[in-house]
Amino acid sequence: MTQLLRAEGVSLGYDHTPIIDSLDLEVIPGAITVIVGANASGKSTLLKGLARLLKPDAGQVSLGGRNIAALPGKKVATVVGLLPQQPIAPDGITVTDLVGRGRYPHQGWFRQWSSTDDEIVAAAMAATNTGELAGRRLEDLSGGQRQRVWIAMALAQDPEILLLDEPTTFLDVTHQIEVLDLLLERNRERGTTVVMVLHDLNLAARYADHLVVMRAGSIVANGLPAETLTADIVRHAFDLEARIVPDPVCGAPMVVPIGRFHGQV
Amino acid sequence: MTTHARVQRTRRNRSVVLVLVGAVVIVAAFSLAVGAYSLSVPDLLRTLAGQGTQSENFIVLSLRLPRLTLALLVGVAFALSGALFQTVLRNPLASPDIIGVTGGASAAAVFGMLILGFGSIATSLAAFVGAIIVACVIYLLARRGGVVGYRFVLIGVGVAFMVQGLLGYLLSRADLNDAQGALLWLVGSVSGAGWQDIALVAVVLLVLLPVIRVLSGRLGALQLGDDLATSLGVGAERTRLVLLVIAVALAATATAAVGPLAFVAFVAAPIARRVLGTGGLALIPAALVGALITTVADFTAQHLLPGQLELPAGIITGAIGAPYLLWLIATSNKTGKGA
Numbered sequence: 001m002t003q004l005l006r007a008e009g010v011s012l013g014y015d016h017t018p019i020i021d022s023l024d025l026e027v028i029p030g031a032i033t034v035i036v037g038a039n040a041s042g043k044s045t046l047l048k049g050l051a052r053l054l055k056p057d058a059g060q061v062s063l064g065g066r067n068i069a070a071l072p073g074k075k076v077a078t079v080v081g082l083l084p085q086q087p088i089a090p091d092g093i094t095v096t097d098l099v100g101r102g103r104y105p106h107q108g109w110f111r112q113w114s115s116t117d118d119e120i121v122a123a124a125m126a127a128t129n130t131g132e133l134a135g136r137r138l139e140d141l142s143g144g145q146r147q148r149v150w151i152a153m154a155l156a157q158d159p160e161i162l163l164l165d166e167p168t169t170f171l172d173v174t175h176q177i178e179v180l181d182l183l184l185e186r187n188r189e190r191g192t193t194v195v196m197v198l199h200d201l202n203l204a205a206r207y208a209d210h211l212v213v214m215r216a217g218s219i220v221a222n223g224l225p226a227e228t229l230t231a232d233i234v235r236h237a238f239d240l241e242a243r244i245v246p247d248p249v250c251g252a253p254m255v256v257p258i259g260r261f262h263g264q265v
Numbered sequence: 266m267t268t269h270a271r272v273q274r275t276r277r278n279r280s281v282v283l284v285l286v287g288a289v290v291i292v293a294a295f296s297l298a299v300g301a302y303s304l305s306v307p308d309l310l311r312t313l314a315g316q317g318t319q320s321e322n323f324i325v326l327s328l329r330l331p332r333l334t335l336a337l338l339v340g341v342a343f344a345l346s347g348a349l350f351q352t353v354l355r356n357p358l359a360s361p362d363i364i365g366v367t368g369g370a371s372a373a374a375v376f377g378m379l380i381l382g383f384g385s386i387a388t389s390l391a392a393f394v395g396a397i398i399v400a401c402v403i404y405l406l407a408r409r410g411g412v413v414g415y416r417f418v419l420i421g422v423g424v425a426f427m428v429q430g431l432l433g434y435l436l437s438r439a440d441l442n443d444a445q446g447a448l449l450w451l452v453g454s455v456s457g458a459g460w461q462d463i464a465l466v467a468v469v470l471l472v473l474l475p476v477i478r479v480l481s482g483r484l485g486a487l488q489l490g491d492d493l494a495t496s497l498g499v500g501a502e503r504t505r506l507v508l509l510v511i512a513v514a515l516a517a518t519a520t521a522a523v524g525p526l527a528f529v530a531f532v533a534a535p536i537a538r539r540v541l542g543t544g545g546l547a548l549i550p551a552a553l554v555g556a557l558i559t560t561v562a563d564f565t566a567q568h569l570l571p572g573q574l575e576l577p578a579g580i581i582t583g584a585i586g587a588p589y590l591l592w593l594i595a596t597s598n599k600t601g602k603g604a
Contacts, residue, residue: 053495077498088355088490093544096271104486105498118271135273137544157497 037214102156344555347530364421369399453579528586
């Protein structure tokens with residue numbers, strides 16, 4: 001049973017510059033939640049708050065009913081994992097070594113590396129199709145391969161709730177779909193709760209069970225993609241005039257921007 | 266697939282460690298056997314087993330063994346200190362000899378020697394305190410909502426210059442003979458190693474090595490950046506502070522024992538990581554590389570230079586380290602990772 005992750009009246013910001021003011025959000029267990037919003041609307045900040053990377057100035061983030069800030073870090077790490085937008089890789093690190101570091105929260109003071117760790121790392125690499133890259137150095141890989149390796153590391157951490165900050169940015173469309181399919185597969189097969197920030201509204205609508213639309217540090221819509229991605233909400237959140245049509249592949253709402261020239265170029 | 270890669274990596278790690286241990290043993294044997302009075306290998310083994318003649322016992326056990334032991338221990342201490350600094354601050358220039366931590370030890374030691382007339386034990390103590398003070402100053406200046414590697418390094422380099430200025434002032438004011446003694450200390454030398462120096466460094470290592478072993482997992486997580494480290498359950502700021510304290514203690518102890526052996530801390534971990542080539546932390550290979558550098562440097566300084574000149578080991582380590590520093594600066598800007 002996945003523990004419930006909730007933001008309860010949290011205010012978040014950097015160096016006392018508030019970005020999010022008393023926001024409430026309940027992450028739906030076992031679902032894929034996608035957070036969308038304009039630049040600087042507080043999407044990443046919210047994700048960091050949920051992953052206790054940022055201490056709330058007010059309110060609290062709770063996991064299983066208890067304040068996440070008061071729980072031991074390693075214990076939280078076995079339940080909630082976050083893949084930052086631009087993680088840092090040490091020079092010359094190999095793929096296996098990097099994926100293996102995801103196992104850290106499962107290791108004790110003296111219990112270092114076990115065969116279970118080996119199996120989970122192998123499974124994570126199989127799921128992300130990075131097995132054949134095992135001995136390669138991360139810096140020698142392409143952008144798409146690198147992102148799959150980072151996701152393998154996050155999967156090796158084996159959290160019940162996986163948070164991802166723009167996992168598809170800097171990837172071409174093929175690799176974006178590849179990454180999202182991989183996360184969908186993980187969610188459907190293992191029941192892993194996924195919360196991610198995406199920029200592409202159409203991909204967000206297609207992959208989300210649940211969509212959270214943000215503007216200026218607050219949530220303006222929260223629910224099924226079909227209910228949240230309306231022309232009114234898009235106008236309000238993004239200052240963008242758009243028509244919403246059903247996605248011909250899956251029927252999810254598809255946002256077609258109108259633009260100043262109505263496409264007459 | 267993964268398991269295979271891991272097995273390969275472990276095997277590579279093990280063979281690198283074995284080769285390094287072998288090299289250290291060979292250098293150690295040379296250091297004990299070769300000199301004005303040279304021994305054959307059987308004679309050396311006999312002497313080490315306690316069956317030597319009186320003169321063999323004196324030369325090997327009382328003169329050469331302490332010197333070798335101290336060189337090995339400070340090599341390990343400097344190397345691990347450098348490896349921790351560089352890894353925690355994610356910057357190859359962040360080593361105690363570049364950012365002024367060993368410089369602080371030197372200034373305090375020289376101040377003790379020249380102004381306060383300290384003897385050798387008090388000088389060591391002064392060096393230790395000096396390193397700690399400088400490290401605290403850098404940490405407090407660099408701390409602004411969290412310590413960032415490059416800021417720590419830049420402030421450290423600035424502090425190092427200030428310390429150099431202070432040293433120059435102290436030396437220029439001193440009596441010529443005293444100044445020469447101080448200068449010798451400033452180069453760093455393992456000659457005249459006493460068992461109390463050895464015991465001090467050994468005890469510090471015995472306490473800190475297991476701690477480093479336990480913390481190495483956290484260090485691995487910290488390498489991935491603060492966000493990911495926190496996500497993996499590692500308190501980034503606190504872990505960094507603990508690891509820096511350990512690194513400072515290692516550098517301070519080693520400097521107190523032998524003076525600031527230039528560049529050992531700076532080059533050991535990068536060399537070990539390059540040899541290993543797996544991108545791992547390579548703390549054990551780094552420690553062995555450090556021990557190898559100090560022992561080879563001391564042997565070279567004693568026996569391999571032309572003329573009957575015997576130099577302090579610090580001259581040799583400096584001669585190795587300076588070109589590496591130049592190479593690092595020359596290449597790091599190419600890859601856009603300027604210090």
